[in-house]
Amino acid sequence: MITVDALTKTYGPVRAVDGISFELAEGEALALIGPSGCGKSTTLRMINRLIEPSAGRVLIDGVDTRSIPPAALRLRMGYAIQGIGLFPHRTVAQNIATVPRLLGWPRARIAARIEELLDLFGLPPAVFAHKYPHELSGGQQQRVGVARAMAGKPAVLLMDEPFGALDPITRARLQDEFLAIRRRMGTTVLLVTHDMDEAFRLADRLAVMEKGRIVQLDTPEALLRRPASAFVQSMVGNEDRGLKLLSLAGVAALMRPAEGWAPAGEGTFRKAGGQEALAPLSASASLREAASRLVLTGVDELPVVDETGNLVGTIDMARIIAFGGGRR
Known part of the structure; x- marks a missing residue:
C-alpha cells in the first residue's frame, strides 16, 4: 500500500x-x-x-x-x-x-x-x-x-x-x-x-x-x-508495562475449560464445592480486567461467558501471571 x-x-x-x-x-x-x-x-x-x-x-x-x-x-x-x-x-x-x-x-x-x-x-x-x-x-x-x-x-x-x-x-x-x-x-x-x-x-x-x-x-x-x-x-x-501488556490480550486466548462449574441463578455461576456464586467475565474482556476482578473478589478463578451468556471457560491469576512473564 x-x-x-x-x-x-x-x-x-x-x-x-x-x-x-x-x-x-x-x-x-x-x-x-x-x-x-x-x-x-x-x-x-x-x-x-x-x-x-x-x-x-x-x-x-x-x-x-x-x-x-x-x-x-x-x-x-x-x-x-x-x-x-x-x-x-x-x-x-x-x-x-x-x-x-x-x-x-x-x-x-x-x-x-x-x-x-x-x-x-x-x-x-x-x-x-x-x-x-x-x-x-x-x-x-x-x-x-x-x-x-x-x-x-x-x-x-x-x-x-x-x-x-x-x-x-x-x-x-x-x-x-x-x-x-x-x-x-x-x-x-x-x-x-x-x-x-x-x-x-x-x-x-x-x-x-x-x-x-x-x-x-x-x-x-x-x-x-x-x-x-x-x-x-x-x-x-x-512502572506499568505489565498492566499495559495485560490490556493488549483478551481472556478468550488464555481461558481453560470450565470443569465443575454450574449456573447459580441470576446470571452467576458456582464451582462444585464452593460457597460463593460469582458473576462471570466476558470472553471479550482484557486480561487486565480479569486480573482486577480476581483481586477485588479475592478468588483464584472466575467463570467466563460468551456474548450470549453461555459458560465457555474460566480464567485464573496463575495463567495471567504466566502470560505477563512471556509464557503461554
Missing part, C-alpha cells in the same frame, strides 16, 4: 525527519509515536505532500507520489487533525460531502454516503445532517471531522492527533468507536500521536520516533516486552 523510503526533511542545518523508512500494508493501522518535535507530524504531511520532502520518496501501490499532482494525491487520502477544521458556514452534511463533490460523485451517492457515515458514528442523520459545527459538542465535531476524512473512501486515512483535544471519557469512547469502524471497513490508517495508550489501542504496529528517526518499529506486545533502548522503555512506561 504505502512505502516510505529514506524520507528526509531538512530546515537549514536541522534534520526534522532523518532518512526514515517503513511500509504500511493494506488494512493495517500504523502509529507514529514520540515526543513533540520528533518529526512525526512532518512525516505525515510529507506523505500527502502538504510538505515536500528534501530527499527520499513515498510510494502508493508502487507509484511515486511525486508523479501525482498534489491535489489529486490528497483526494486519495483522508486527513483528520486535532483542530477538526470543519467549515463553520457549512452544515454537517455539507462538510462530509466536501471530497465526494470534488470527486464528482452523483448526488444520490453522496447523500447515501453521508447517511452511512453519520449512522456509523452514532449521529442520526435526521438530527445532525443540517446542524452547523457551532451547534455540536467537541466530541460530535470530532466524529464529523473523521467522517469527512473517510467520506471519499480514501485509500489511506491520515490522522494527526485526532482525539487529542477531547476530555478523557469522550476520547476513550471515540477511540473505541473508531476502532470498531476501522475493523468493519478495513480502513488503512497512519496515525500520529504522542499518547502511547492511544497508539496501543488503535494501531497494529508502532514506529517510535526520536529526533527525526525511527528507533523501533514493532507490535505493541513486542515494544512492551522488548524495548530496544532506554528511550523506548521510557515511552512505553517503566
Whole structure:
C-alpha cells in the first residue's frame, strides 16, 4: 500500500525527519509515536505532500507520489487533525460531502454516503445532517471531522492527533468507536500521536520516533516486552508495562475449560464445592480486567461467558501471571 523510503526533511542545518523508512500494508493501522518535535507530524504531511520532502520518496501501490499532482494525491487520502477544521458556514452534511463533490460523485451517492457515515458514528442523520459545527459538542465535531476524512473512501486515512483535544471519557469512547469502524471497513490508517495508550489501542504496529528517526518499529506486545533502548522503555512506561501488556490480550486466548462449574441463578455461576456464586467475565474482556476482578473478589478463578451468556471457560491469576512473564 504505502512505502516510505529514506524520507528526509531538512530546515537549514536541522534534520526534522532523518532518512526514515517503513511500509504500511493494506488494512493495517500504523502509529507514529514520540515526543513533540520528533518529526512525526512532518512525516505525515510529507506523505500527502502538504510538505515536500528534501530527499527520499513515498510510494502508493508502487507509484511515486511525486508523479501525482498534489491535489489529486490528497483526494486519495483522508486527513483528520486535532483542530477538526470543519467549515463553520457549512452544515454537517455539507462538510462530509466536501471530497465526494470534488470527486464528482452523483448526488444520490453522496447523500447515501453521508447517511452511512453519520449512522456509523452514532449521529442520526435526521438530527445532525443540517446542524452547523457551532451547534455540536467537541466530541460530535470530532466524529464529523473523521467522517469527512473517510467520506471519499480514501485509500489511506491520515490522522494527526485526532482525539487529542477531547476530555478523557469522550476520547476513550471515540477511540473505541473508531476502532470498531476501522475493523468493519478495513480502513488503512497512519496515525500520529504522542499518547502511547492511544497508539496501543488503535494501531497494529508502532514506529517510535526520536529526533527525526525511527528507533523501533514493532507490535505493541513486542515494544512492551522488548524495548530496544532506554528511550523506548521510557515511552512505553517503566512502572506499568505489565498492566499495559495485560490490556493488549483478551481472556478468550488464555481461558481453560470450565470443569465443575454450574449456573447459580441470576446470571452467576458456582464451582462444585464452593460457597460463593460469582458473576462471570466476558470472553471479550482484557486480561487486565480479569486480573482486577480476581483481586477485588479475592478468588483464584472466575467463570467466563460468551456474548450470549453461555459458560465457555474460566480464567485464573496463575495463567495471567504466566502470560505477563512471556509464557503461554
